[in-house]
Amino acid sequence: MSLVLTQAYATDFPSLVRAHTVEPLAGARLSLFNQPLAHQLGVAEEDVGQLREWCLGNPPVHGHAQKYVGHQFGVFNPDLGDGRGVLLGELTDQQGQSWDLHLKGAGATAFSRGGDGRAVLRSSLREYIASEAFQHWGIPTTRALALVSSQHGVQRERLEPGAMLTRVAKTHVRFGHFEYCYSKRLVNEQQQLWQHVMQRCWPHLADAEPIEQFRAVVKATAEMIADWQAFGFIHGVMNTDNMSICGETFDFGPYTVFDRFNPQQIFNHTDHRGRYGFLRQPSVGLWNLQRLSQALSLILPADVLAPVVTEYEDYLQQRYLKRMSARLGLIQGDEQTAFALIGEWMGLMQRFEWDFQDSFIMLQDINSGARAMPDEPLFKAWFDRYLTYNQQQPQQASMQQTNPRISLRNHHLAEVIGHAEQGDWEPARSYLAALTGKAVSDESFKHWQQPPNDNQQVTSLSCSS
Numbered sequence: 001m002s003l004v005l006t007q008a009y010a011t012d013f014p015s016l017v018r019a020h021t022v023e024p025l026a027g028a029r030l031s032l033f034n035q036p037l038a039h040q041l042g043v044a045e046e047d048v049g050q051l052r053e054w055c056l057g058n059p060p061v062h063g064h065a066q067k068y069v070g071h072q073f074g075v076f077n078p079d080l081g082d083g084r085g086v087l088l089g090e091l092t093d094q095q096g097q098s099w100d101l102h103l104k105g106a107g108a109t110a111f112s113r114g115g116d117g118r119a120v121l122r123s124s125l126r127e128y129i130a131s132e133a134f135q136h137w138g139i140p141t142t143r144a145l146a147l148v149s150s151q152h153g154v155q156r157e158r159l160e161p162g163a164m165l166t167r168v169a170k171t172h173v174r175f176g177h178f179e180y181c182y183s184k185r186l187v188n189e190q191q192q193l194w195q196h197v198m199q200r201c202w203p204h205l206a207d208a209e210p211i212e213q214f215r216a217v218v219k220a221t222a223e224m225i226a227d228w229q230a231f232g233f234i235h236g237v238m239n240t241d242n243m244s245i246c247g248e249t250f251d252f253g254p255y256t257v258f259d260r261f262n263p264q265q266i267f268n269h270t271d272h273r274g275r276y277g278f279l280r281q282p283s284v285g286l287w288n289l290q291r292l293s294q295a296l297s298l299i300l301p302a303d304v305l306a307p308v309v310t311e312y313e314d315y316l317q318q319r320y321l322k323r324m325s326a327r328l329g330l331i332q333g334d335e336q337t338a339f340a341l342i343g344e345w346m347g348l349m350q351r352f353e354w355d356f357q358d359s360f361i362m363l364q365d366i367n368s369g370a371r372a373m374p375d376e377p378l379f380k381a382w383f384d385r386y387l388t389y390n391q392q393q394p395q396q397a398s399m400q401q402t403n404p405r406i407s408l409r410n411h412h413l414a415e416v417i418g419h420a421e422q423g424d425w426e427p428a429r430s431y432l433a434a435l436t437g438k439a440v441s442d443e444s445f446k447h448w449q450q451p452p453n454d455n456q457q458v459t460s461l462s463c464s465s
Helices: 008-012 035-040 045-056 121-137 175-184 187-201 210-230 278-296 302-309 312-328 335-352 356-368 377-389 396-402 410-421 426-435 442-449
Strands: 017-021 029-033 062-072 075-081 085-092 098-104 143-155 159-169
Touching: 008 017, 008 062, 008 085, 008 187, 029 045, 029 426, 035 045, 035 143, 045 143, 045 159, 062 175, 075 175, 121 143, 121 159, 121 410, 121 426, 175 187, 175 278, 187 210, 187 278, 210 278, 210 302, 210 312, 278 302, 278 312, 312 335, 312 356, 312 396, 335 377, 356 396, 410 426, 426 442
Parallel strands: none
Antiparallel strands: 017 062, 029 143, 062 075, 062 085, 085 098, 098 159, 143 159
């Protein structure tokens, strides 16, 4: 069996792409390869070698850079597109599902705006690790198939080793694709693109009414962001061109997951007004959907779209309630009381500056008798209400299934990046294994469990990649 990579998107939407030939990195090596994901894509064992060569850009691989626009920090920017990424094509798995294969860091494209079209190892490794952790946590996300590293220097704030990341997704169509069609009045292209998205992400809705199709987008976006909030994740750059139309976490940039819970902290050092802070993510998601509905008014009646956007908050709240109930072990009961318990819990985390992920493990351990209760009257009062709501029996099984004992932490990411930049990939593989529930030594598990000390706390992250 030979591996077939189709060019369906480029063939169907020639006005939305520009051809691009991948420029392999000098001295490139395949440092990480996601063999289980390759198998999920239906790649036979005898074809894995060919897939690896494509990830390396060998022999010269041809693909297409996509054109889109977007609102960046609330301001419309018409001059956007894949400046360093290239859609290699589509693979079809054994269930008939098509998957995009996309290479980030593939060299300057028609949309690079003078940039070098490269990616650095630091950001590429951060995306690889985060996307696979999210997959394990059940948060909708794009996937990482391979990471190619090179000692070839790429200039950002400093000279850094270069890399290429192979990303897998149901589609790489963004909110910004529809904004581009709207700005250029490309009615036919937008209509065809909408149907393309439905076929890729919700094939059962391909022939449904437009209101049901748009509802799927609103619901998927709301549920993704609710998951972010439940796991303390800050995306950092929620521009409309960084929003996947099918509700998958997309374009990991200066992301973080809380250590100490400080919801007011802004981690992206270029986000001077705090537009994309943790507490604003739900409202930004709604704002972005409003921009999308405006763009879609080119092909769908505005009076059909507007009522669906108003459903966003309910979808978000219900998903958040479900996720947080699982994390806290809440039984199904009165929603108002459950929301109150969740809100009070978040207030305790903030007041006492608890570690976000470890606080859930603490509660889990208190329930099982493995840890003593904090000597805090506020906590004890909350815990009494918690036990009363749960009829004295918190749902330990749901807590164990939902709460990761190993979290995404910036000091651990910095550690594995530092080793990888020196050619040592064992820490990255160990951290990935621990994050995704695979076996590691007791010593390694304890190491990756450790929260940062005061000197390791990260307060600012770079957007450059």
